[in-house]
Amino acid sequence: MENNDLLRVLPGDVTAWDIAMLIRMKKESPDTFYKYIQEVLKVVKLSSMSRLIWALEDVNHYL
Numbered sequence: 001m002e003n004n005d006l007l008r009v010l011p012g013d014v015t016a017w018d019i020a021m022l023i024r025m026k027k028e029s030p031d032t033f034y035k036y037i038q039e040v041l042k043v044v045k046l047s048s049m050s051r052l053i054w055a056l057e058d059v060n061h062y063l
Contacts, residue, residue: 004055009048010041023060026053 006014026033037043043052 004058005051006055009043009052009055019056019059023056026056027060 022033022037025036037049037052043049
């Protein structure tokens with residue numbers, strides 16, 4: 001999370017399991033993923049959303 005500066009984007013209580021779930025959700029149900037990050041996680045700014053998306057891609061690359 002620190003490598004991708006996610007601490008500024010996501011709530012502090014997000015765990016590695018939560019990140020894994022976001023990656024799976026993005027892959028299997030993109031509409032639900034984007035709705036979730038906007039409505040629940042309150043990631044609405046384009047810069048924050050792009051930081052999150054690219055960070056998830058980066059993490060997924062190593063899985």
